[in-house]
Amino acid sequence: MSQYEHTCMIRGDGGRTIRTILDRICDKWTLLVVATLDQQRLRFTDLHRQIPGISQRMLTLTLRNLERDGLVSRTAYAEVPPRVEYALTATGRSLIPPALALAGWAIEHIADIEASRAAYETRSAP
């Protein structure tokens, strides 16, 4: 099957499926949290430390959404002080390869894109 015929995966149903998934992973932090949890269970504070710039609030929200969607598991231990561990589920792990495909594309083309952007600015703002 050609690439052309595949784009129906994106355009099918007016883009609702792709939208559902983009809504999941395209916020500011989700992909970073998933990548950070790759191959390691982490506590809330450790995640917070390993993701520079994220606020407590956004880390909480991001983890809740990932948990809700079944990409991340949350394990709370009845201890004092409390201990909570987060880890990827099988579904969560399965997101890594396509995410890497995208990251690879980004790395490969970011120079071209930024050059094009710079040239565009020059043209429109003399």
Place this chain on the structure above:
Amino acid sequence: MSQYEHTCMIRGDGGRTIRTILDRICDKWTLLVVATLDQQRLRFTDLHRQIPGISQRMLTLTLRNLERDGLVSRTAYAEVPPRVEYALTATGRSLIPPALALAGWAIEHIADIEASRAAYETRSAP
């Protein structure tokens, strides 16, 4: 190289590279426009017709950003009435495979995700 070692592609530089690209493609319409232009040059109105729900304003903005980033080329013909054709550049075409990888993941896992989401709702809103 293992998948684990690869996630540095996402986490490297605090996620700035992946952010740059997510900022490009994660708005509501970009990926849909790119997929629609796959294998065909289209005029503004044709694009507008082929992408249900998009407003003129958002189509314009999306195309401008794509053009600015060098993913889409814009060709204006000096005719009356005006004719403008949009097409993917080589860089734009190169985005299709990773986008399809993501779409494939979405299709494969959307049922699980929505089930998990439904179960989560039931749990938290009795």
Place this chain on the structure above:
DNA sequence: CAGAATCCTGAATGATACTG
């Protein structure tokens, strides 16, 4: 430690009307 609650701002999107 692992969060919840609240307030606030800018940016993305949409609706509508106008134009070379």
Place this chain on the structure above:
DNA sequence: CAGTATCATTCAGGATTCTG
């Protein structure tokens, strides 16, 4: 036909404070 210009709305995300 291919846009531009304005206005209104919504909401993601950040800062801050409080708590079991």
